[in-house]
Amino acid sequence: MKKCFRILFPLFLLILLSAGVFCACAQTEKSGADSSSPHPSSKGASLPKDSSASPSSEDVGRPEDLNVSSSPVQSLPLDPEDSLFPEARALTDHLVHLVFTREHIENAQPLEDRDIFRLLLSLLVQSENSLSAFYPDCVSVDEDGVAVFPLESVQQLVDDVFGQSGWFYADSTFDPQQNAYLVPTGFGLGSVYSYEDLHLAWSGEDSTVTADFSLIDTPDFPGEQRYGSYRITYRAVTEDGRTFLRYQGVQKVEG
Numbered sequence: 001m002k003k004c005f006r007i008l009f010p011l012f013l014l015i016l017l018s019a020g021v022f023c024a025c026a027q028t029e030k031s032g033a034d035s036s037s038p039h040p041s042s043k044g045a046s047l048p049k050d051s052s053a054s055p056s057s058e059d060v061g062r063p064e065d066l067n068v069s070s071s072p073v074q075s076l077p078l079d080p081e082d083s084l085f086p087e088a089r090a091l092t093d094h095l096v097h098l099v100f101t102r103e104h105i106e107n108a109q110p111l112e113d114r115d116i117f118r119l120l121l122s123l124l125v126q127s128e129n130s131l132s133a134f135y136p137d138c139v140s141v142d143e144d145g146v147a148v149f150p151l152e153s154v155q156q157l158v159d160d161v162f163g164q165s166g167w168f169y170a171d172s173t174f175d176p177q178q179n180a181y182l183v184p185t186g187f188g189l190g191s192v193y194s195y196e197d198l199h200l201a202w203s204g205e206d207s208t209v210t211a212d213f214s215l216i217d218t219p220d221f222p223g224e225q226r227y228g229s230y231r232i233t234y235r236a237v238t239e240d241g242r243t244f245l246r247y248q249g250v251q252k253v254e255g
Contacts, residue, residue, distance in 0.1 A: 080202040080236070084209050086129075087245050088200050088234055091161070092211045093129035095232065095247070097191045097218070098122040104250065105193070105215070105227065111247075113169045116158055120149055120181070122189060134244075141185060149181035160237070160244045194218040195230075207236045209245060212253065229253040 099119050103109040123132040123139045124147055132139060137153040151168070158167040173181045195213040202209055211234070215227040231253050234245035 080209065081200075083243065084202070084234075084236060084245060085200045087134050088209045088211055089198070090129040090131040090134060091234065091245060091247065092195070092198065092213070092232055093127060094119060094122045094125075094131045095250075096193050096195050096213070096215070097127075098125060098189050100193055100250070102192065105230075108251075110249075111162070113167075116162060116164075116167070117169045117171060118189075119161075120154060120157070121183065123149075124185065125189060145185050147181075147183045147185050148178070149183065151179045151181070154181070161247050163246055191218045191220060193227075208248070209234045209236065 099111070099115055099122065101109075101115075104111065104115075119131075120138065123130075123135065124141075126132070135153070135157045138149060138157050140148050142148060151174075155165075155167050159165050171181065173183050175182045194216050196216060198211060198213045200209060200211055211232040213230060215230045217225045229252070230250060232250045233248040235248055237244055237246050
């Protein structure tokens with residue numbers, strides 16, 4: 001009996017020791033697992049931030065954290081071929097075909113009020129390069145065939161194209177009651193010149209569009225004399241969110 005007890009007792013101690021070690025390990029693993037899991041009450045708690053750590057997805061893109069200017073960036077047109085060249089073609093077409101006289105070309109006479117008024121009348125001429133497409137409010141024709149040129153819209157055009165604010169031309173067609181020029185239609189606008197080989201170019205340095213062309217007699221007159229190469233210069237002006245062209249002058253190009 002004693003011999004049996006001496007054999008079984010060590011085995012019993014060994015079993016107890018093994019069970020104790022197993023429980024201790026299991027408890028240790030459970031404690032470690034619990035310490036790595038966030039406690040429900042810690043959600044939203046303020047934790048120290050590591051300056052080298054990347055921001056969380058909640059921190060990215062918040063307007064208050066971004067240094068972005070809210071004011072729009074204004075610049076001259078990046079593609080003048082689409083935004084300015086059509087207007088340059090229309091202005092060149094109207095000026096050469098319907099406004100310029102021998103005095104303007106041969107004597108370099110600047111455009112006067114009567115010439116500007118002639119440009120306004122030329123809005124009635126609907127050509128492929130019609131200036132009225134850019135200033136549609138400047139003229140309308142009523143049911144009686146009378147062209148109405150509201151003074152306010154006319155002054156906007158003259159201010160844009162020639163830089164003359166508050167322009168007014170004392171003509172018998174002006175009606176003070178309607179504050180507009182009332183011009184009966186059906187008249188013709190004679191032309192002296194025409195042009196060919198028009199070439200437009202943009203200069204970003206001084207914000208100008210140049211229109212180079214060969215000046216010739218209008219087909220309405222015989223002879224078809226050629227006068228050489230000429231250039232009209234327009235300056236791109238941006239005001240009140242609008243960009244338009246302002247006439248700078250015409251000159252002969254040598255060579």
